[in-house]
Amino acid sequence: MMNKVYLGIDIGGTAAKFGLVDENGNILHKDEFSVSFDGYETPILKTVLEKTEYFVASSGLAFTEISGIGVSATGQIDSEKGEVIGSAGHIKNWVGSKIKESFEKKYSVKTIVINDANSAALGEKWIGAGRGYKNIVAITIGTGVGGGIIVDDKILLGKRGLAGEIGHIVIHGSGEGCSCGNVGCLERYASTTALVRSVSKLQKENPTAFPKDFEENINGRKIFDALPANSLLRQVVDNWVDDISLGIISLVHIFNPEQVIIGGGVSGRKEFIEVLSKKVHEKVMPRFLEGLEIVPAKLGNDAGLVGAIYYLIENK
Ligand SMILES: [Zn+2]
Structure with a gap:
């Protein structure tokens, strides 16, 4: 059959x-x-x-x-x-x-x-990085910041299916304006778009620190490839990872997940996951860290x- x-x-x-x-x-x-x-x-x-x-x-x-x-x-x-x-x-x-x-x-x-974003979290739980886990926070870092939260095997939908909009956690109370109408949202600081914006600004202020063709099509890959040779750039990326970690630290304390799955193009960079994981470990309360994994997503698109x-x- x-x-x-x-x-x-x-x-x-x-x-x-x-x-x-x-x-x-x-x-x-x-x-x-x-x-x-x-x-x-x-x-x-x-x-x-x-x-x-x-x-x-x-x-x-x-x-x-x-x-x-x-x-x-x-x-x-x-x-x-x-x-x-x-x-x-x-x-x-x-x-x-x-x-x-x-x-x-x-x-x-x-x-x-x-x-x-909720669907992507379920996909990862079913046959991706989250297989076998019951409590997962999934975050996608791309043009925006999306997320899905799985509690006891179920996706958290809330009253109308809107839950999991983690891109709009406020991490800087008097920060930059967001498309949602609020200020200081995680998405405004932790998206790849935000990283590109900061790097582009840095490059304009310090043109000699970058190769000639750097400003054309700045993207996550280009930025990470240039990291080892550029200490100014490392500082900007470090601040960006800091901001991402702020969002994750809050989520870990609220949901006590076994696993945080990071999706989006940058999640393929091993050094990124390592630094992020380190920053989260520094600030999360010890009991919440027991058995906590921070891993890249597996299913991509x-x-x-x-x-x-x-x-x-x-x-x-
Ligand atoms: Zn927002």
Whole structure:
């Protein structure tokens, strides 16, 4: 007998990833489509519904052979209604999208919707770095700072599915303004965007300390590659890691996790995880450190897609 097959969709601000996933979390077939091609004039949900039809047809399956659809989506997601109820960024025609209702009406397949950061945390727990752990704090460091909190094997969703927005923990009370309207948020200091901004400023103030072509496309990789030879840069990166650690220290004290999983491009740098881990260990109360691991994420870009299927299976 054939194993069950699920359709996972991860909707981000630029692209939607599609995957057929089996009940063990293996991705059998996948593809990716732009959702921002006309600046969101075509609503993302419309694009995704059309591409769903195309993707399933191209995989050779019929919708009747799909046991459920799991959608991981950017923004504030009401998981009960399966609807987008808010967006921290500025994506046109997105808030108000009734994802669950539209999918179930069009394809008659049970559909669940969960925020992408929460979904990524579940993906890591299912088949990634968090396999076998029950209490996890997952943090993704990228353009922003996202997160998902797993308590006793369950993702913490809160009243409307909005929990886990750890990018908006305030770490500097009179700090810089954030896109959420508040000041001093973790995201404003601990994202890769924030690091690039600080490094770019440093480079303008000290042009001779950097190679000529450094300012073009500054990114995390470039910064870490340049670290060993540049003490000014090391100071800026150290401050950045300090800020990340402030967020984690609070989370460890609140949730007492066994594991903190760090995702995003920089998490692949061993020296980054080591320094971060050291800073957390210096400031967390000793009992909270017993058995605490700080590790890089394993699934990369597939975490959201896979995690949505885990959530779907768990909530049958
Ligand atoms: Zn904020």
